[in-house]
Structures are given as C-alpha cells and as structure tokens.
Amino acid sequence: MTEQLPPGPRGRLLRGNRPDYEADRLGFLLRCHEDYGDIWSFDDSTVVIGAPDAVHEILGRTNGDYLAEVNFFAGGFADGGFVDGGDMAGAAHLAEVWMTARRKVSRGFHRKVVTAHAGRLIGMLDERLERTAGRPVDVQPLMANISGCMVADFCFGGEGAELVETVDSLVAAGTSIVSAARILPRWLPVARHRRFVSARRELKAQFGEIIEQRRARPAPDSPRDLLDVLLAAPDLSPHQIQELLRVTLLASHGVPGAALAWCVRELSFRPDIRLRIEVEAEAWEAREAPPELSELPYTEAFVKEILRAYPPTWLLGRTARRRVRIGEWTLPPGHEIMFSPYLVHRDPRWWNEPGKIDPQRWLGEKVPHTPHAYFPFGAGPRVCLGAHLGMMQLTLVTSWLVRHYEIDVEEPGTVPANGSALLAPRALRASFAVRDHTATASPH
C-alpha cells in the first residue's frame, strides 16, 4: 500500500488541468484515461477512476465509506436550494435524512402510477410537438421541455404543466450560483441569488395551490400520480410532501430529454434501426393503453444502446468519508472521486465494438458487457429512483416518434457532444411533421 496519490497530468502553471478540462471535458478525460490508465489524479484532491469493478464498489459503499455529491434535503435543499458542502459529519447526517425520505418517495414509483402516467404521455408529446408547427427547431431544448413536462405529469398529472417553466428557472438560477467564478454568501442580494429566491418562492406557491386543490377533492381509488401517493401516506407532513416533489423534479431535470435528443440524432443516420422500431410500433394499434415494454424489445434495446453510448449523467462523483483504499492507492478523507459512465461504456476492454450503435447486442442470451460496465442510472443505494420510469418514457416516446412523425434532422454529423452538466447534442436542429397516415391516430 502506498500513501502517494496516483499520477496524472500536471496541467498548466498555477491553473492546473482546469482550463484543458473546461475546453473539452470528454476529450480531456478520454486522453488522460489513455495516458494514465484506470486511476489517475486530476489534481491534489480528486482522482478519476475507469475500472468498472472499482466504480461499482464505490457506488455500493455510498453512505458508508463515501458520500454522494448531492445530498437532497441538505443545507439549502431543506428550503429548496442547493447544497453547501458543509462538514463531513453534517453531510453524513443529511445523507441519512435523505435515505429515509427516499424510501417514502419511492412508494410513488410503483406500477399503478407509472402505468397511469404512460397513458397520458403521448397526448402530451403530440401537444408539445404540435407547437413547433413542423418548423425546424433546436432539438435539445425541445426535448428538455418535453422531458420536464413528462416528469411534471408523473408528479402532478395534468395539473403540472405550469410548473415546468418555474422548475427551469430555478435550475438555471441554481446553476448560475454553483458555477459562478466566485461563490458568494447566500444572503448577499446579487442578481443570481435574487433570481433563485424568486423562482423558489414561485415554485412553492404553485405547489401549494395544486396540493390545496387536490386535497379538496376526494382521493381516487387508484393513485394517478406521485402526489396522490404522497397525500395518501399517513406519515408525511405537507412540507415533506413539497420537498419530495421538488427533489423528484430537480433530480431528473432535463435528463430523459438529453437521451431523447440523442435518439433523434442517431435515428437520422440509421434507416435500418428506424424500420425495425416502426415494425414493432404496430403494437400500438387498435388499443387504448400504450404497449408494455416487453412488447417493444427492439425499441427498448435501442434506448439502452443510446444510454450506453451517450449517458446523459455522464460524470458522477463521490467524496471519501474516511481514509479509503482503491486498488494500490490510499486516499485521505475528503478526497473527491470522479467516474464517468461515458468512459466505461466506450471502453473496448469491456464491450465489443463500443463505437457502434447496435441495439442487437442487448437481444442476445448473454449480457453484452463485462460485469458492472453499464451504469447509466448509477448503482448502489443512490441508484436513480426513476430508472424504470425513465426507460418506459424513452421507449414509448421513441416508438411513437418513429411511427407517427417525419423527422428531418439538419446536418446531424456535425453536431458536437456537449459534456457540461448533462451530455447532450449541441445545436441539433430538426423538424417534426405528423406523418399522413397518422394525422388522426393518437388514441389520447
């Protein structure tokens, strides 16, 4: 065992690796991975890990030896804000608070609620696409908006649509605070803090109104959305209900939308995949409810492949809570550990032909990768709560888009990946025109 840190690029004088990383995040990580292997130091307090087993072990030991980057309900989150790192003991306590809350919110992700939401999904998608009037639009913001509407619908049914803009403003304001060159004390009334407080206040008021109206109506026999489930829970205060809804909306913000934008781009290159998805989409015909995922195996495999090649949450992190050992290295408490599903999902040691989009690889008898080499939804105690929901949304939407829309993508080959918070195609433009044979086909 050695007490030294793993080697890594030295970077520039005074500024280290940050400028090269910021200039091209994906490219920088790929280059360093090639030069330094499966564990290397980004700087004095951060290592990057590329081996699936080590990543899996760290994710599995989250809340124990490691703490997740984001502690929901932590610091500002308790009143709707973002997290201040805080001290280690405080962060561990907040992780426990979140895990208790997580168990409560997870009740809302059960089958009945997901099925009820699936039944509303396509009507909402058609309505959003109709607004583009068949004109070319920037795909990523459109899909981000559709994704926001999907999650709002899952949480609040048809009553959630108005929240989407407020959630967007809250996230934009929060991002401008955490990514500012200088983090200022929260109480300073600078513009970005004021924008954040105002969006937070607005969201609280909107939540309050929807919840009050819902409470005034008799409870349904079967829950239709997350709010129905949370209101029926005897052990949740109104404040906790609001917090759980807010966390769900913020944690998933834009994520399915980034994957949908990649689906649109890849489908434009691949008539062979489009054709197979279209044939499978016959499962929609002559029925009221959307098909089950088991009826759309190829489409689901395509979505898995998109989440492999373009995992929206492409960079995850943990903090060592105590002294930890990773391979031959020992890291001190407080050390940051980063790992990227993007790197692992594209590593030829764990996958055959990782550069190729091949849905078929998921349809064989064997898992198409080395154990633990696929984790678009994370893993361990903080694995994505919406993994099943997200797969369902992406599969149904992809199936519906292929069958019912003529999608004309402008120059898809020139679109770079934007690896900022989420991995998404930058400036991808496309038009969505309803195909003739389906002009009146939506059953919703």
Ligand code: HEM
């Ligand atoms: C394509 C779709 C999605 C992908 C790829 C995705 C990915 C992820 C990943 C990688 C994490 C773990 C982050 C970490 O370990 O640090 C996560 C956490 C989370 N996701 Fe998702 N997500 C998706 C959709 C959703 C949806 C639709 C919802 C809810 C409506 C959701 C709710 C959450 C929540 C609440 C967490 C936090 C869990 C915790 O920390 O305990 N996600 N997601």
